[in-house]
Amino acid sequence: MREVRAPQGSQPAGPHQPVLLAEVLEALAPLEGGRFVDGTFGAGGYSRGLLAAGAAVVAIDRDPGVKPFADALQAEFGERFSFVPGTFSALDSLAGALPVDGVVLDLGISSMQVDEPGRGFSFLRDGPLDMRMSGAGESAADLVNGLDEAELANLLYAYGEERKSRRIAHTIAVARAAAPITTTGELARLVEKAIGRKPGEAHPATRSFQALRIAVNDELGQLVEGLFAAERLLPEGGRLAVVAFHSLEDRVVKRFLDPEKGAAVQSRHMPQTRPAEPRWIALAKPRKAGAAELARNPRARSAILRSARRSASPARPVSLDGLGLPHARGAA
Numbered sequence: 001m002r003e004v005r006a007p008q009g010s011q012p013a014g015p016h017q018p019v020l021l022a023e024v025l026e027a028l029a030p031l032e033g034g035r036f037v038d039g040t041f042g043a044g045g046y047s048r049g050l051l052a053a054g055a056a057v058v059a060i061d062r063d064p065g066v067k068p069f070a071d072a073l074q075a076e077f078g079e080r081f082s083f084v085p086g087t088f089s090a091l092d093s094l095a096g097a098l099p100v101d102g103v104v105l106d107l108g109i110s111s112m113q114v115d116e117p118g119r120g121f122s123f124l125r126d127g128p129l130d131m132r133m134s135g136a137g138e139s140a141a142d143l144v145n146g147l148d149e150a151e152l153a154n155l156l157y158a159y160g161e162e163r164k165s166r167r168i169a170h171t172i173a174v175a176r177a178a179a180p181i182t183t184t185g186e187l188a189r190l191v192e193k194a195i196g197r198k199p200g201e202a203h204p205a206t207r208s209f210q211a212l213r214i215a216v217n218d219e220l221g222q223l224v225e226g227l228f229a230a231e232r233l234l235p236e237g238g239r240l241a242v243v244a245f246h247s248l249e250d251r252v253v254k255r256f257l258d259p260e261k262g263a264a265v266q267s268r269h270m271p272q273t274r275p276a277e278p279r280w281i282a283l284a285k286p287r288k289a290g291a292a293e294l295a296r297n298p299r300a301r302s303a304i305l306r307s308a309r310r311s312a313s314p315a316r317p318v319s320l321d322g323l324g325l326p327h328a329r330g331a332a
């Protein structure tokens with residue numbers, strides 16, 4: 001296998017601008033003849049970069065709307081590219097039988113999802129209160145109208161880190177007693193009514209929308225399953241790159257890759273136990289977008305890339321312990 005330079009700055013066709021593309025490709029170090037799993041295909045920016053470097057790619061996405069982008073890569077790269085609809089929680093079984101050299105997960109939502117009002121992800125564009133990446137299962141409207149007030153407050157607190165979650169849940173409960181809340185605009189106005197809006201700060205609904213999106217798509221559950229699936233799938237030396245967009249996700253990735261960090265936080269009053277055998281060896285320090293990328297793509301501002309390579313230690317059974325997953329408690 002011959003090492004091929006990652007195509008610096010190569011931009012794919014498609015409306016989603018890949019975040020930290022050069023850094024992700026550097027972390028994965030694709031070789032001609034190598035084989036990679038892109039667990040969050042989107043518009044295919046990372047897949048294209050890997051394919052351009054001569055590797056083969058199995059791409060996964062739960063959003064049926066990405067099909068045209070997958071078809072385009074299929075037409076261009078033929079059998080080196082394949083697309084499997086599904087969730088990355090099952091990436092080890094979706095990857096096929098051949099060995100895999102690396103896995104990449106880009107955890108944000110795509111520009112196609114956030115910019116399309118009909119998908120219901122954005123409080124800036126009025127649309128149905130949906131937020132389902134796959135288009136199936138419970139929608140955000142189902143949760144907003146169906147959970148009891150305390151459950152809703154807990155959800156907003158746990159997944160949105162929203163300290164005023166009880167006030168928001170109460171305002172929602174009062175409003176929905178008159179008529180169900182069905183649009184993103186309605187929900188955004190209710191959150192603003194509940195907690196006010198300060199000039200110069202992010203929209204007050206930002207945290208509530210994040211919380212609902214995480215719950216609707218079981219994003220943290222998917223992340224945990226996907227990370228353990230990558231651990232099972234990758235042989236010694238196999239590379240994992242994960243781009244997270246908020247602190248809940250990044251904490252899970254950080255502690256998964258380095259369980260000692262989680263253990264140190266969780267049991268600092270306990271006697272020291274022997275460090276566990278590492279499953280992952282960090283490839284680089286966490287990376288963030290530089291000024292040039294931020295100027296071109298403001299959506300990269302909260303992105304953080306962690307990368308590691310697999311050690312020879314056997315994969316662990318799936319466990320939530322020590323990953324710092326949020327608990328629903330303490331809402332005000």
Ligand SMILES: C[S@@+](CC[C@H](N)C(=O)[O-])C[C@H]1O[C@@H](n2cnc3c(N)ncnc32)[C@H](O)[C@@H]1O
Pocket residue numbers: 016017018019039040041042043044045046047060061062063066086087088089106107108109110111133222223
């Ligand atoms: C930020 S976008 C990826 C963009 C992509 N890296 C690119 O360059 O175009 C995230 C994509 O992952 C998909 N996704 C999110 N969670 C998923 C999951 N658990 N399983 C499969 N796909 C998922 C979303 O539908 C979305 O298309």
